């Protein structure tokens with residue numbers, strides 16, 4: 745049986761779970777919840793990142809690569825549009841979701857979830873994080889002008905954006921009502937059983953993880969990479985990151 749190495753709070757794992765549910769593919773969850781499980785993850789994915797998918801002897805890592813694999817292996821129902829221009833659009837939106845949108849969401853989460861002490865010490869950076877997320881939400885709203893979904897019918901593009909928008913709302917950054925296109929889209933995708941189910945799993949896990957000893961995602965050791973680092977610099981926390989890396993409060997992937 746297909747095995748998914750994931751974590752219920754990873755937006756990238758969220759994407760893959762929704763795709764699996766949409767395609768009604770049976771799979772087994774191997775949730776990496778503690779640091780002591782890291783070696784099991786490293787055996788399948790040397791990057792030490794979730795999600796990773798094992799299909800027999802094959803291991804596929806990275807949510808975009810996994811999504812392509814699922815589409816190639818189980819083409820029905822399709823989660824990429826058939827029209828080439830819409831396919832390109834879906835891929836562009838997915839890149840935006842995985843990169844700059846993920847980074848902006850993580851910036852607000854830094855203050856609200858990971859390092860709440862920064863709320864008092866770095867109010868200017870926190871305001872900049874909120875403004876950065878608002879810009880990203882505004883851009884998404886424009887992308888949806890005259891459309892129900894991001895690229896033709898419901899597709900991978902919608903699945904990629906969903907976790908970031910849902911998680912931001914859960915920590916106090918909902919889509920502002922004046923962004924009418926994005927607000928209507930949130931209602932549309934939240935009603936989809938696959939998204940509803942994955943969101944429920946994420947919220948249930950969040951409650952349980954508060955008491956987790958030795959957590960895989962530890963607030964004392966934050967994982968920084970690519971667009972997330974760029975966003976930190978943008979909101980004025982570049983020097984703070986260097987300091988936190990020196991203190992061992994943060995790490996970069998292999």
Ligand SMILES: N[C@@H](CCC(=O)N[C@@H](CS)C(=O)NCC(=O)O)C(=O)O
Pocket residue numbers: 753754755756792793794795805806807808842960961966967
């Ligand atoms: N490009 C990867 C990114 C995956 C990623 O960043 N995963 C994070 C969780 S959201 C992770 O596993 N980090 C390892 C850690 O925090 O130790 C994808 O799309 O799957």
